[in-house]
Amino acid sequence: MVLKLYGLAMSTCAQRVLITLKEKNVEYELVPVDLMKGAHKSPEFLEKQPFGKIPYLDDDGFIVYESRAICRYIENKYKGQGTELIPTEVKEAAIFEQGASIELSYYNEAVSVLAYENIFKGMFQPGSSPDAATVKSQTEKLAASLDAYEKVLSKQPYIGGNSFTLADVFHIPYGELLFKQGLGDLLSGDQRPHVKEWWNKISSRSSWQEVKKL
Ligand SMILES: N[C@@H](CCC(=O)N[C@@H](CS)C(=O)NCC(=O)O)C(=O)O
Known part of the structure; x- marks a missing residue:
């Protein structure tokens, strides 16, 4: 299953993750969250991201939030693919x-x-x-x-x-x-x-x- 990023392309925090996905050549789907309608404060959203913030990542049921943590997860999962974004030495x-x-x-x-x-x-x-x-x-x-x-x-x-x-x-x-x-x-x-x-x-x-x- 393709990685699903819940967020918005105009959000700075989601953009960190989107840059990482592009650098790593990883396929993804961006699932929009309607901030204006308060979708990020709904019970279903808070179940995944308890702080009511975008973005979060759903990797086939594995949920991770906090943009910098998501970026690290993507780098570690796709080590050896695309740009190396965390050195190993x-x-x-x-x-x-x-x-x-x-x-x-x-x-x-x-x-x-x-x-x-x-x-x-x-x-x-x-x-x-x-x-x-x-x-x-x-x-x-x-x-x-x-x-x-x-x-x-x-x-x-x-x-x-x-x-x-x-x-x-x-x-x-x-x-x-x-x-x-x-x-x-x-x-x-x-x-x-x-x-x-x-x-x-x-x-x-x-x-x-x-x-x-x-
Ligand atoms: N430290 C969090 C910050 C998340 C964050 O502040 N997201 C903003 C968009 S960049 C947000 O959801 N704002 C809506 C709100 O606070 O209600 C991360 O890096 O993911």
Whole structure:
């Protein structure tokens, strides 16, 4: 049975998984979940994903949720197929885990709060506007983190080491949304040349170009 991903192609968390599926050349079916109608809070959905969030994966009855965990599951299940997204050599694996933790610790909160304030808030609460103080503080926090990224990326080409990995994949969807908020310069400005080079490389992957068209 083909893997079933419950989510939406426009959801950043589902996009992480979709990029992974494309990189691994794995067949899948995307089953839409109507967030506007609250389908993700229905008893049937909560049975599979108790936190009421998209996405979750159904692999012939085996359920896994949390986008990063789903990506790791797909990589481990399809090891040897498509792009290798988690290195196996012990030191390379450690640097990969370091990169994955960097994304979760120093990037995800700022980019997700910014996307909420500048994009999603208005969609879910029509008439509301971004909180200027939150936008300012999260932008400053992200800029400070990216200064540290610049140091990391001056020593290695990818955030998870010497090759493209899931640590890079995890950054892509929210990174792209920064450009839709007029904040793309944080990633592609000349003030951080190694971040710029890294962002250009990871965002031009054909997997992401295909996911953007879904
Ligand atoms: N840590 C979770 C986050 C999931 C998440 O926040 N999903 C969002 C879409 S990107 C969602 O379901 N939002 C609807 C809601 O919170 O009601 C993951 O990575 O899967």
